[in-house]
Amino acid sequence: MSDDVLSAIPTAPHWQPEQAPERAASIVEELAPGLPNGIDVEIDITWHDALTVVDCGQNLQKIGxxxxxxxxxxDWWADQLEAHYDxxxxxxxxxxxxxxxxxxxDALVYDWSCGFARFEIAVWNPERAWFSDEELTAIADALGHPVMQIRAHI
Ligand SMILES: [Zn+2]
Incomplete structure (x- = not known):
């Protein structure tokens, strides 16, 4: 059993929203309404105490x-992550x-994209493709900071 996770994170790794980001969450909810049979997708909103890697799992093809x-x-990259985990x-x-x-x-060129964040909105098995630029802008406006997206296969 594998999962696809579509996440929106602030483009600045350390940035966290000061206010409760319900608006951003409800926008994401609209953008990922789930399956026609009424099964909602699971949306997790997480404040990470420490900076956390938001990687794309098996979607990672290469790093430049x-x-x-x-x-x-x-493997070098994985070692860096491990060294900094603690x-x-x-x-x-x-x-x-x-x-x-x-x-x-966070400046390395990831294919697919990966990021570092202290705040994350994650849509589990979103049943949809990437967010469009317009959708990312809507999420950013609601959150108060530009966001990027990560699509993970885990
Ligand atoms: Zn180089």
Missing amino acids: CPQCGASIDT DGFATLAVVVPCCGAATSL
């Missing part, structure tokens, strides 16, 4: 270096193995 464009070993990503700064550039984990 933002500096030189080389492809970055996903400190809650006190820093996202990394030195990439390809060209030695100092960059940031």
Whole structure:
């Protein structure tokens, strides 16, 4: 049994909404109404105490270096995540193995996209495709911050 999860997270990793984001949640609810047979999709809204990786699971095809464009070993990336897991990503700064550039984990070029967040709206098995630009704008307006989307297969 596998799941698809469509998430909206703030584009700034540390940003959290100050107010209860019910409006954003209800917009997402409208955008993912579930199946015609009336089964609602499950929508989780999470405030993470520490910065958390929001990855795309099995949808991750490759990771690129933002500096030189080389492809970055996903095992190296997994090691970085593991190393930072205990400190809650006190820093996202990394030195990439390809060209030695100092960059940031959230600046790597993920295909499919991955992000880091302290706030997340996750739609489980959304029964729909990606959010459109207009839909992302609607969620961002309701939340008060631009958002990006992650689509995970887990
Ligand atoms: Zn590089």
